[in-house]
Amino acid sequence: AGGAADFVPEGADLDRLAAAAAGCRGCELYRDATQTVFGDGPPDARVVLVGEQPGDVEDRRGEPFTGPAGRLLDRALDDAGLDRAACYLTNAVKHFRFTAGEHKPRLHKKPGVAHVTACRPWLTAELAALRPEVAVALGATAVRALLGPRYRVTADRGRLLPYERDRPRHAVISTHPSAVLRARDDARDEAYRGLVEDLRVVADALR
Ligand code: URA
Ligand code: SF4
Known part of the structure; x- marks a missing residue:
């Protein structure tokens, strides 16, 4: 497939982008997912804030970060002094990729580089419409979508990075909230604190 580019209306505002994305067939992920989960x-x-892809809850509700990872992110934003309602939340890939046998629960499957590449025109169009000050990449998939393959979560997280265009002016890398949820009991508090610390860098940049 040629990716999402064929489906992105030029110069569109967010509402028109979201409406167009509902009909995207830029990669095969639209076939098994319930719906496109556009940014909000x-x-x-x-x-x-850019995540990886919608989860099971988001796929059914049609809204990003409304499941367990979203609840954790809400708390982290609050602890960092950021207002979730004032942020735009989206994902690198707009359809839920999962594995499922019959009668089995749907299990998250990491999107591949081809899916990230196919879906990237939507993220680019969202950023062009929003012209935000800071874009935050949550986890490796978002880092790839936003900044390309040269950046790494562990090496580059938690500082203001220049962005190649004038908007957003900066990017900040952090871990994905799902990674905090998956951390072992004794590592979870530290993982959570790391996420909050990185988000504080974002809050400070807005002052
Ligand atoms: N994880 C993500 O990356 N995005 C969501 O919207 C939900 C969970
Ligand atoms: Fe289009 Fe992205 Fe969905 Fe693929 S994942 S069909 S590129 S919206």
Whole structure:
């Protein structure tokens, strides 16, 4: 497939982008998922948070970060002094990729580089419409989508990185909230604190 580019209307605002994305067939993921989960948030958001892909809950509700990872992210944003309602939340890949046998629960499957590449025109269009000050990449998939293959979560997280275009002016890398949920009991608090610390860098950049 040629990716999402054929489906992205030029110069569109967020509402038109979301409507167009509902019909995207830029890769095969639309076939098994319930619906496109486009980004959500106010058009004047100064911060855009980018996750990996919708989870099981998001796939059914049609809204990003409304499941367990979203609840953890809400708390982390709050602890960092950021207002979730003022942020725009989206994902590198807009359809839920999963494995499922018959009668089995759907299990998250990491999107491949081809899916990230196919879906990237939507993220680019969202950033062009929003022109935020800071874009936050949560986890390796978002880092790839936003900044390319040269950046790494562990090496590059938690500082203001220049972005190649004038908006967003900066990118900040952090871990994915799902990684905090998956951490072993004795490592979870530290993983959570790391996420909050990185988000504080974002909050400070807005002052
Ligand atoms: N994880 C993500 O990366 N995005 C969501 O929207 C939900 C969970
Ligand atoms: Fe289109 Fe992205 Fe969905 Fe693939 S994952 S069909 S590129 S919206």
